[in-house]
Amino acid sequence: MLFPLVQAMPTQRNHHAIVIGGSIAGLLAARVLSEQFDRVTIVDRDRLPLTAEPRRGVPQSVQPHVLLTRGYRILEELFPGIGEALHAAGAVSLDWGKDFLCFQRGNWAPTTEAASGMGSYTCTRPLLESTLRQRVSQLRNVEFLQEQRVVGLCSAPSELGKANRGSIQGIKLQQGDTLQECSAQLVVDASGRSTQTPQWLQDLGLISPPATVIDPGLGYATRRYRIPPQFQPDCKILLISHEPPHQPRLGYLAEVENQEWIATLGGYGRDYPPLQEQGFLQFARSLSDPAFYQAIAQAEPLSEVRAHRATANRLYHYEDIELPDGLIAIGDAVCALCPVYGQGMTVSAISSLILRRWLSQPQQRRSLTFNGASFQKQLARSNAFPWSLATGFDSKVPTTKGAVAQSWAGNLFQGYADRLTDRAQKDVEVHLQFLEMAHMLKPPSTLLHPRLLLKALF
Numbered sequence: 416m417l418f419p420l421v422q423a424m425p426t427q428r429n430h431h432a433i434v435i436g437g438s439i440a441g442l443l444a445a446r447v448l449s450e451q452f453d454r455v456t457i458v459d460r461d462r463l464p465l466t467a468e469p470r471r472g473v474p475q476s477v478q479p480h481v482l483l484t485r486g487y488r489i490l491e492e493l494f495p496g497i498g499e500a501l502h503a504a505g506a507v508s509l510d511w512g513k514d515f516l517c518f519q520r521g522n523w524a525p526t527t528e529a530a531s532g533m534g535s536y537t538c539t540r541p542l543l544e545s546t547l548r549q550r551v552s553q554l555r556n557v558e559f560l561q562e563q564r565v566v567g568l569c570s571a572p573s574e575l576g577k578a579n580r581g582s583i584q585g586i587k588l589q590q591g592d593t594l595q596e597c598s599a600q601l602v603v604d605a606s607g608r609s610t611q612t613p614q615w616l617q618d619l620g621l622i623s624p625p626a627t628v629i630d631p632g633l634g635y636a637t638r639r640y641r642i643p644p645q646f647q648p649d650c651k652i653l654l655i656s657h658e659p660p661h662q663p664r665l666g667y668l669a670e671v672e673n674q675e676w677i678a679t680l681g682g683y684g685r686d687y688p689p690l691q692e693q694g695f696l697q698f699a700r701s702l703s704d705p706a707f708y709q710a711i712a713q714a715e716p717l718s719e720v721r722a723h724r725a726t727a728n729r730l731y732h733y734e735d736i737e738l739p740d741g742l743i744a745i746g747d748a749v750c751a752l753c754p755v756y757g758q759g760m761t762v763s764a765i766s767s768l769i770l771r772r773w774l775s776q777p778q779q780r781r782s783l784t785f786n787g788a789s790f791q792k793q794l795a796r797s798n799a800f801p802w803s804l805a806t807g808f809d810s811k812v813p814t815t816k817g818a819v820a821q822s823w824a825g826n827l828f829q830g831y832a833d834r835l836t837d838r839a840q841k842d843v844e845v846h847l848q849f850l851e852m853a854h855m856l857k858p859p860s861t862l863l864h865p866r867l868l869l870k871a872l873f
């Protein structure tokens with residue numbers, strides 16, 4: 416089943432926003448834009464299926480996608496009842512305190528007996544995306560332009576190149592051999608890792624944002640399995656963590672819809688997991704604990720092993736340039752993170768709330784010229800934590816390219832956090848504090864609470 420195609424038409428209306436990319440960041444952006452704009456158009460190069468299928472424009476869609484608690488809560492805020500819809504479609508509800516088993520630093524972290532309050536769902540990425548898309552398609556002022564590629568930005572030529580930073584007034588669209596323009600007051604780039612906005616800005620004679628890349632050389636290999644009927648689960652998600660600098664390998668196993676597992680092996684520093692049956696199993700055997708191997712060795716495979724290696728952390732510093740009016744960027748197009756920490760979709764969700772707040776500020780409401788520079792500054796502040804978490808951990812891997820050198824204060828905090836992590840393997844309270852931080856429910860400063868300081872020291 417596919418969404419009906421909408422014809423691209425240059426709009427004469429005053430209030431039109433265009434979103435480039437109909438994936439997670441684009442859908443969430445469209446949801447909040449629909450509150451302020453008469454019309455929102457989501458453009459995607461793919462045909463967008465209503466059903467849960469992987470698609471070419473999102474090559475990571477066959478890989479596991481953890482929905483962190485913060486991300487899930489924001490989805491519920493934007494789409495009330497989305498959890499029930501996911502559940503009805505087969506997603507598995509989980510409590511991260513009770514249902515998540517994590518092997519790290521030589522031990523299994525404790526789990527809680529009682530509900531931890533940290534809930535979300537585990538399902539495949541296509542199921543999550545298609546459920547969101549169905550909800551967005553019900554918004555009366557949002558339309559989808561499918562199988563159309565954005566190939567450039569339209570500017571106000573007379574103003575560009577002068578002291579004035581100029582403005583973006585729409586996009587250039589390509590469908591087959593046909594090129595056309597589509598105008599809008601605001602263009603939102605949500606085109607993910609393959610964003611071309613930096614190049615398009617250059618093509619217009621404008622400054623493109625500098626990028627920071629920190630590449631841990633991580634490769635994923637993922638396979639789906641049927642959960643054996645006799646399997647007695649004591650968790651819904653299992654993680655055998657890598658342990659830099661000695662152990663570059665990790666395993667992640669999650670229950671998803673249809674009584675299946677999504678099983679992923681990861682190798683840092685280009686220690687890529689093999690894609691053939693035997694090699695895949697052997698790699699699984701080499702993890703720090705046998706639980707992952709023992710589970711999949713008994714199970715019936717339901718798919719090929721599929722690799723994904725485009726995992727570098729990359730941050731475009733839009734906050735540092737004179738961005739033309741009428742343009743903003745969001746999601747992986749700005750801040751693409753190494754996937755191990757499961758933050759990407761949650762970062763997109765947080766960004767959509769920042770967008771909502773920014774759009775409702777008096778200066779945006781009063782004028783039809785959207786000064787995206789102020790949005791990018793707010794977004795940069797919010798992205799700083801997930802970026803430093805992912806790049807900080809990845810920089811502990813000695814082979815990481817562009818690794819960040821720790822300051823003495825950073826080293827001190829890292830040493831403290833390591834002690835606390837050891838403690839978390841035996842102390843459920845400390846473990847929950849770490850989980851809350853990893854789920855972006857609390858800032859890292861939470862770890863400096865005197866109670867935790869005492870626990871780490873003694």
Ligand SMILES: Cc1cc2nc3c(=O)[nH]c(=O)nc-3n(C[C@H](O)[C@H](O)[C@H](O)COP(=O)(O)OP(=O)(O)OC[C@H]3O[C@@H](n4cnc5c(N)ncnc54)[C@H](O)[C@@H]3O)c2cc1C
Nearest residue numbers: 436438439440460472480481565606607746747754759760
């Ligand atoms: C291997 C891997 C595993 C991951 N695991 C997790 C996880 O566990 N948890 C998590 O939260 N996040 C995870 N992520 C990150 C997550 O996939 C993204 O953060 C999330 O999808 C938000 O991305 P996005 O919407 O910005 O871009 P994307 O999801 O990449 O989508 C970009 C969209 O733009 C469209 N597009 C691109 N260029 C154009 C163009 N020129 N014209 C028209 N359309 C265009 C594409 O077709 C696509 O639909 C993972 C990423 C990878 C690579």
